[in-house]
Amino acid sequence: MNSKTKKVIITSVICVALLAIISIIIIHFSYYKFSFTAEDGTSISNKSTLEVSVGTSQLPKVTALYTDLRSNKNGAAAETTMTGTADLNHMGEYVVSYTAAYEGKTKTIDITIKVVDKTAPTITLKGGNEITWPLDKDFADPGYSANDNVDGDLTSQITVEGTVDVHKEGSYTLTYKVADSSKNETVVTRTVNVKKVEEAQTINPGDKIVYLTFDDGPGPYTQKLLDILDKYNVKVTFFTTDAYPGHEYLLAEEAKRGHTVAIHTYSHEYNEIYSSVDAYFADLNKMKDLIKTQTGKEPKLMRFPGGSSNTVSKKYSPGIMTTLTQEVTNRGYLYDDWNVSSGDAGETTSTEQVVANVITGLQKNNVSHVLQHDIKEFSVNAVEQIIQWGQANGYKFLPLTETSPMTHHGILN
């Protein structure tokens, strides 16, 4: 063996030895591994990014498994702890650490928490998704608003597309769109039904239509009235209040039996509701919500306390009826007054007089809107005779609907 060969052999032995030592070191320090998994099941590692919706209350849960690479055993659950902070109420990027520990062995990874906005704004349409608009009346949108969890009020950024031809009966669609600063977009539509709103006196001469309407209930005599109406299969309209707490379930009963449940007022306190336009609608909305809760249906018909011609409101807000009659229409409501008064609001307490007043009134109109109060027993007691007379004389009793002709008084305030 010459010296050159010797050198090669020695060099080779040293290399092999070094490789062996390096291998032993590597094996010694990596015979195990930790694998991390986020809450949604995706596996994560050092420098991964997790997206979290702004406003979320807790950081995402991360779990880790410990696996011994020298055995074929499946991973064992490791204990995981998190360090660092992230402000989940503000959009941004935050770095936190997750440490997994198992039998004295640990591994820490750094994760970027990206707080993002994934929630689209909400658009609220005043007057609802479907409104009726009188033919030939200039269109004015009842109004809308938009709110976003991050950007707040976005009303001014709503765009409205679509047109309403008020000179042509039909259904028109308006599209409202808004996006927040994270480009989450919301689109809602409103159907506007343009149609001729006829006054009761001018339609179909010779008709004998009767809309019986009952204000101020439900109350103690409403159940009795419902049973009388069922006996003759007559459907009517209730302009309702919450003046008799404990009787709210009768709103559902009225609807169930096929009657129209309309809004009168929640409180019926003139000094409150007619103190301002806002106060009026606050009261109206409370009644609307109550009816919706009880019947599952949003009422579109309403009657002003005292009628649209009332002058009592002048004491609290001069001119308010002029504004309100316009504004309820803008918000998609149809209001009804009456053209036959039963006199049960103070003029009389006699059942016979109520019957006489109504029968006299019915004979003067093609289409009668009769005002009675189901909170007055003497008036409820008149209903059976009124129906018997009407049915015997060819009158048809109907509930008011959104397509019925409304009757309107003149505005006096």
Ligand SMILES: [Zn+2]
């Ligand atoms: Zn009333």
